[in-house]
Amino acid sequence: MKKKNWFWLGISVIILLSIGIICWHAVNNRNSYSANTNQVGQVVDRSHSAPTIYLHGWGASGKSTDSMIAYAEKHNNAHKVLTAKVKRDGTIVLRGTWLKGTPHPIIQLVFADNKNGNYYLTREWFYHLIVLLQKKYQIKHYNTVAHSMGNLTTMFYQVKYGSNPKLPKLKKQVNLGGHFDGIVGMDDKINRNYLLSSNRPKYLNSSYRYLLKYRQNYPSGVQVLNIFGNKGDGTNSDGDVSVVSARSLRYLLRGKVSNYREIEIKGAGGQHSQLHENSQIDQAIGRFLW
Structure with a gap:
């Protein structure tokens, strides 16, 4: 040749x-997608169902929501369809397959920068996730299940973007150990705060003041389940979040939600980190969402 x-x-x-x-x-x-690109990839219509987004707390990872998701898959015919990882630079990577007709789809959100307490930033990460899901899957509604820091991320998001008619709308919101008005040992003290007859807390921290100022932007008609712990050791807290701080959510959402429920978990199962490892809570979430 x-x-x-x-x-x-x-x-x-x-x-x-x-x-x-x-x-x-x-x-x-x-099955991966980076939010830093302008390409959404193949667009699939999943607008018929409302996914439930699970958010972990400070210093945690997907492991803190794994057991709740596993319970939902076993007992509530729910299915995790996607894992959404937010990298430290804000890039979002989706992994998984969301099949058409999947009952009760679940999306597990994980922050690589899991100790970032700047809720003005973390809510933007959440915003980019919602926009991404809207573009890629055409979602119109969604639910949230959040523990600890995840509650503040979602609340800060809702009071900025929640009433935007161009974005998917929140249907149901589940809160676990939400420190809406402070954390014990940081900006709250044991048995210092209390609720007034109006359910407004006597002392307000900076986050609560912000949420109170912009609460009118929270979407109307949402159903809310607020779960909090009380170890029963005299601190009236779950060890990190006081009952008053958690229950202060009611005053924030007065007149905005269609249904508001509270569940207090007493004893060892009410410890802050045990709230996402409690089958009683798993059952309550399943009944509430599905």
């Missing part, structure tokens, strides 16, 4: 190998 023919044969082999490598990467990354 002439040298010229060998040359073109080599070029052909290189081109075919390159195409093969590109196709391999495409197949292996078909």
